[in-house]
Amino acid sequence: xxxxxxxxxxxxxxxxxxxxxxxxxxxLILVLHxxxxxxxxxxxxxxxxxxxxxxxxxxxxxLLGTGRGAKTDEEMAEVIREALDEFGAGDDxxxxxxxxxxxxxxxxxxxxxxxxxxxxxxxxELHRTLEEAGSEGEVNxxxxxxxxxxxxxxxxxxxxxxxxxxxVRIVYEKPYGESPESFRELDAVVHEAFDxxxxxxxxxxxxxxxxxxLHVLRFANDLFGTVWDRHxxxxxxxxxxxxxxxxxxxEFYDGTGAALDMVVNHLFQVAAQVAxxxxxxxxxxxxxxxxxxxxxxxxxLDPTQDVVLGQFExxxxxxxxxxDSTTDTFxxxxxxxxxxxxxxxxxxxxxxxxxxxxxxxxxxxxxxxPEKLFGDEVEHGVITLxxxxxxxxxxxxxxxxxxxxxxxxxGTARLDLHDVDGDPLPSYASLLVDVLQGxxxxxTTPTGLEHAWQAFAPLLGxxxxxxxxxxxxxxxxxxxxxxASPVGWLLGRDDAS
Ligand SMILES: NC(=O)C1=CN([C@@H]2O[C@H](COP(=O)(O)OP(=O)(O)OC[C@H]3O[C@@H](n4cnc5c(N)ncnc54)[C@H](OP(=O)(O)O)[C@@H]3O)[C@@H](O)[C@H]2O)C=CC1
Ligand SMILES: O=C1O[C@H](COP(=O)(O)O)[C@@H](O)[C@H](O)[C@H]1O
Numbered sequence: 001x002x003x004x005x006x007x008x009x010x011x012x013x014x015x016x017x018x019x020x021x022x023x024x025x026x027x028l029i030l031v032l033h034x035x036x037x038x039x040x041x042x043x044x045x046x047x048x049x050x051x052x053x054x055x056x057x058x059x060x061x062x063l064l065g066t067g068r069g070a071k072t073d074e075e076m077a078e079v080i081r082e083a084l085d086e087f088g089a090g091d092d093x094x095x096x097x098x099x100x101x102x103x104x105x106x107x108x109x110x111x112x113x114x115x116x117x118x119x120x121x122x123x124x125e126l127h128r129t130l131e132e133a134g135s136e137g138e139v140n141x142x143x144x145x146x147x148x149x150x151x152x153x154x155x156x157x158x159x160x161x162x163x164x165x166x167x168v169r170i171v172y173e174k175p176y177g178e179s180p181e182s183f184r185e186l187d188a189v190v191h192e193a194f195d196x197x198x199x200x201x202x203x204x205x206x207x208x209x210x211x212x213x214l215h216v217l218r219f220a221n222d223l224f225g226t227v228w229d230r231h232x233x234x235x236x237x238x239x240x241x242x243x244x245x246x247x248x249x250x251e252f253y254d255g256t257g258a259a260l261d262m263v264v265n266h267l268f269q270v271a272a273q274v275a276x277x278x279x280x281x282x283x284x285x286x287x288x289x290x291x292x293x294x295x296x297x298x299x300x301l302d303p304t305q306d307v308v309l310g311q312f313e314x315x316x317x318x319x320x321x322x323x324d325s326t327t328d329t330f331x332x333x334x335x336x337x338x339x340x341x342x343x344x345x346x347x348x349x350x351x352x353x354x355x356x357x358x359x360x361x362x363x364x365x366x367x368x369x370p371e372k373l374f375g376d377e378v379e380h381g382v383i384t385l386x387x388x389x390x391x392x393x394x395x396x397x398x399x400x401x402x403x404x405x406x407x408x409x410x411g412t413a414r415l416d417l418h419d420v421d422g423d424p425l426p427s428y429a430s431l432l433v434d435v436l437q438g439x440x441x442x443x444t445t446p447t448g449l450e451h452a453w454q455a456f457a458p459l460l461g462x463x464x465x466x467x468x469x470x471x472x473x474x475x476x477x478x479x480x481x482x483x484a485s486p487v488g489w490l491l492g493r494d495d496a497s
Contacts, residue, residue, distance in 0.1 A: 213393065
C-alpha cells in the first residue's frame, strides 16, 4: 500500500493556504461521495470546472467520485459530461471542461461500515498516480459528503471503520441535523471520527459574493457602518422567494419543508452576518466568533406570534408527496435579536417555493422621522444587498423630484458587483477553494449551530402553526403580510395577494 499521508488540516486562519513552503498548492484528491446525485451534478462539477479554468486547483489533482453501485470510470465520466452539458458554463466551454474533469476522475464503490467497497484501493492507486506524475510529499485529501443528510452518520462511521479519517478534511452538506437532538447526535459521531479542525460544514449562502460583501459594506464604509443599529434601522428583511417547484425532489422535500431546508441554516446564517458585532480583527477566528455570538442572542422563535407557514395549492398532488401532507413550502418568520444593537428591530425572514418571483435579498429598512423638516413625505430609505448571482448593492433614498417644485420622490441606485474590477466566484467554487486552503471563515461550527437550533426548536414542537394554502405564483399566504407591518414586505409590495 502506498503512503496515505495527507496535509495536517490544522490551518484555521484566513492566511493559511494548504500550500507548501514554496507556495505550491499540495496535490489534491477530492473524494466526492454521492457523485451521481443532484448536488454534485448541478453545483460541484461546475464549481470544479470553474476552479480549473481559473487556475485555482493545484497542479496535481484527482477527483474520486463514489456511489453505492459498482460503476465504471467511464460511467462516472458520462455523468460528468451530462452534468456540465446541462449545468456548466455554456457551449464554448463544456467540451474543454468535460475533457479536463473526466481525465482527472475515477469512480469507486462507496465504503460502508461492514464493507470497504473499492474506495480504499482506488484511493491508494490515486496516491501512486500522483506520485508518478511528479508530485512529492503530502496530499490534501478532502472527503465531500454530497449525500442525503440521513447518510451523514453511517458515512462518517464507515470512513472511521476503514481508517480513512487520518489527516483528511471532510465537508458536510446541510442540513447538519434536523432537530437540536439529531444535530448533537451527528456532531458527537463526527467528533469521534474527526478533530474539529478537519470538519467543514457548508452553508452556501455564506459563500455568496454579496453575503461576504456585508462585512465590507459595513466595516469599510462609515456611511453604512454608522447606521447599522436599532437607532437607524426599523426592520431587516431577508427575503428569498423562489419560483422553483419541488417536483424533482419531492420525497426529500416532503420530509423536510421550507423551514428546515432554508431557515435554520441559510436565513439564520445570513441574519447573523447582518447582525454581528464588529469583530476585533478580520482573522477567521474573530469573524466566526462574532457571527456565532450573535446567533446566541437570537430569541427562540415564537410560533404563535411570529411565524406563518404556507403550502402552495396542488402540492399534495405531486408524486412523492403524501396526500395529507402538512409540509410547509413557505415560511415567514419574525426573528428578534436580544442585544443592545438590535433590541426591538424585527428581522423578517421569508422564503417559499412556487412564489411570484425568485430573489435573494437582504434589506435594511431605515427609520424615518416625520418630525423632521420634510415630515412624513419622506419614504423609508433602504440599503439592499441582492445575493443572487454575482450580487448587487442597492440604495433607495428620498430625492427631489426633478422639476420646478420642491417635491419629493424616491430613487434607487444600484451597483452590480460584477461591474467592479475583479472576477466573482460562484458560492460553491468559493467555498471549495476555502476548504482546499483550510480557511474556515465561512463555515458553520457546533457552537453557532447549537444556538441556531435553540432558536429554531419551538417550531418543531406542538405549537407549530397551521399551514395556510397559497396560490402558485403568489407571495404566499395573506397572513404573512401582517408580520412585516407597518412597512410591509418590500418585494411584491405592489402586487401582493
Ligand atoms: N440538490 C441541491 O440543490 C442541494 C443539496 N444540498 C445538500 O446536498 C446533499 C446531497 O443532496 P442531493 O444531491 O440533492 O441528494 P440526492 O438525493 O441526489 O443524493 C445524492 C447521492 O447520494 C447517494 N445516496 C443516496 N442515499 C444514500 C445513502 N443512504 N448512503 C450513501 N449514499 C447515498 C446517491 O448516489 P448512489 O445511488 O450513486 O449511491 C445519490 O445520487 C444533501 O445533504 C442536501 O441537503 C444542499 C444544497 C442544495
Ligand atoms: O439549499 C438550498 O438552497 C436553494 C437556494 O439556493 P440557490 O443558491 O440554489 O438558489 C434552495 O432552492 C433549496 O431548496 C435548498 O435546499
